[in-house]
Amino acid sequence: MAATSSLHIAMYPWFAFGHLVPYLQIANKLAKKGHKISFFVPSKTHLKLQPFNHFPHLITFLPITVPHVDGLPQAAETTADVSHPSQFSHIMTAMDLTQPQIKRLLQDLQPHFIFFDFTFWMPKLASQLGITSIYYSVISATTFGYIYTPSRQLCGHDLTEADFMQPPPKYPISTIKLHAHEAKNIASMGRMKFGSDVLFSLRHFTGLCESDAIAFKSCREIEGPCVDYLISELKKPVLLSGPDGDIQQPTTALEHRWAEWLSGFNAGSVIYCAFGSECYLTKDQLHELVLGFELSNLPFFAALKPPLGVESVGAALPEGFEQRVHGRGVVYGGWVQQQLILEHPSIGCFVTHCGAGSLSEALVKKCQLVLLPHVGDHIFRARTMSSHLKVGVEVEKREEDGFFTKESVCKAVKTVMDEENETGKAIRENREKLRELFLDEELEESYINNFIHDLQVLIA
Incomplete structure (x- = not known):
């Protein structure tokens, strides 16, 4: 041929x-x-x-x-x-x-x-x-x-x-x-x-x-x-x-309500979290995740499926949580336009399950990476990003059962978001080099x- x-x-x-x-x-x-x-x-x-x-x-x-x-x-x-x-x-x-x-x-x-x-x-x-x-x-x-x-x-x-x-x-x-x-x-x-x-x-x-x-x-x-x-x-x-440097953008615009909400925050200040269609958290782990975001004192947008056995993500949130984070935090249970959210200038950090598609979309953007893998390939991708390439931070988990705490979530986010953190500085430098490679x-x-x-x- x-x-x-x-x-x-x-x-x-x-x-x-x-x-x-x-x-x-x-x-x-x-x-x-x-x-x-x-x-x-x-x-x-x-x-x-x-x-x-x-x-x-x-x-x-x-x-x-x-x-x-x-x-x-x-x-x-x-x-x-x-x-x-x-x-x-x-x-x-x-x-x-x-x-x-x-x-x-x-x-x-x-x-x-x-x-x-x-x-x-x-x-x-x-x-x-x-x-x-x-x-x-x-x-x-x-x-x-x-x-x-x-x-x-x-x-x-x-x-x-x-x-x-x-x-x-x-x-x-x-x-x-x-x-x-x-x-x-x-x-x-x-x-x-x-x-x-x-x-x-x-x-x-x-x-x-x-x-x-x-x-x-x-x-x-x-x-x-x-x-x-x-x-x-x-x-x-x-x-x-x-x-995947040439990730094609969808032909639609970001939904107005999310574009408007994200525009209310400074550039690079918002935590975005999403775990894909195949990842389910227990109610306890969802609590630790969102309480970790609250503990960070940073604005956040989390697109999450309801925990197992719970009808909606709203019903699974900790008591009083929505009132405490009102105005700076959203936990949404529906489908969102992830590529367009990651593209928004207010996004500073992506908390991801390390699915292939999500990482490809994120690596060409400017957001920092917090890695929270759950199964199979996601674990190896997280280890490649954190231990091998040193371009992101994994959330620490218990060795025996993989349970993570709000403190470990907050610590990982702070490491990549705090400009004075020495570990974070090295990670951000490596992250930018990898982004430039992907955009070559x-x-x-x-x-x-x-x-x-x-x-x-x-x-x-």
Whole structure:
């Protein structure tokens, strides 16, 4: 295939906005270069993604009917439509049941590639149809290197907390270490059935091993050693689409009520907090979080889902809290335009769960990072940002159970927001250097050009 030949790429990411949005970001990058994208998306969900489609003549949303599965609310399509993490597995089951629809679409479209992540059955289906399958991962290379290498997954026994307290043989980054509660959580997740009676770990490992190639939304400047480690472990091509400096802004404006509220504060003074569609806090932890914001004496805007077992986020707030923070603090339970909020000049600090999409959006902005990961990949991204690159501060947690306090939340916020804090000064300097790297248009351009070239080589 000639270097200038147009590619046709189908995409089918996991039904969570932390995956859908990054897939649309790479779709926009590829479309900008003239390549055609067929984006498979739940039928109602595409309306939320449409404002971020900057090349509608090249990126086509193809609606997928999501079958109803017992245990899900009627018309649930994504993880944002359910009220408990235990229901994510049902969303996965529903996604697995769309396989006949995907097969028909791929037969009709005959794209060069299918980009996928959680649908472990995709490589075999694509192979039957003569389509090249790319495991395009929103999960980091650092995480996959630690958890999903053959030396780990084919060890001959069920992986335990003790196994995950140690990195696999020859793992290249010594600063990536897990706490006991994190290792326990990762071991438990690996043994969990996740859709269609498939173990969570086997779902990922199968997709990695059976795909024609693996791709990461990453760059060597951040994950180079782990990329090389995966190449040596998995014996297949690993492609990198590069940093996300060119995060396309949505075509809509920030909702007036939030724009007006944020404009009432000084530049760089507001804490913004959001944990994505898949993260649920207990009521006790939500209390500690918002009380930590109150303790900081800084204005704050928190977009949070209700805790487990509570109907609304307002009903979960500490007694008297709303009265005490009136005028300087908002806790909102609905969906917000995160990119536009992070862009607002009053935002000085982002308290994040370290989802891939959220970090990509934040790293090109001027806000400082407070890292509060909860599960899986988020933990490794937090450790990369805090311990390896030293561009953010993690909220301290108890070793045995991961519980955090209002004091630890306040301490982390103050570290990055207090201009006189020496640790904070070093972090802010590193943070600005990383931001400049992500905004380097030549670097980003070279990555996407190389990515497209590597795709073309795969089907030459």
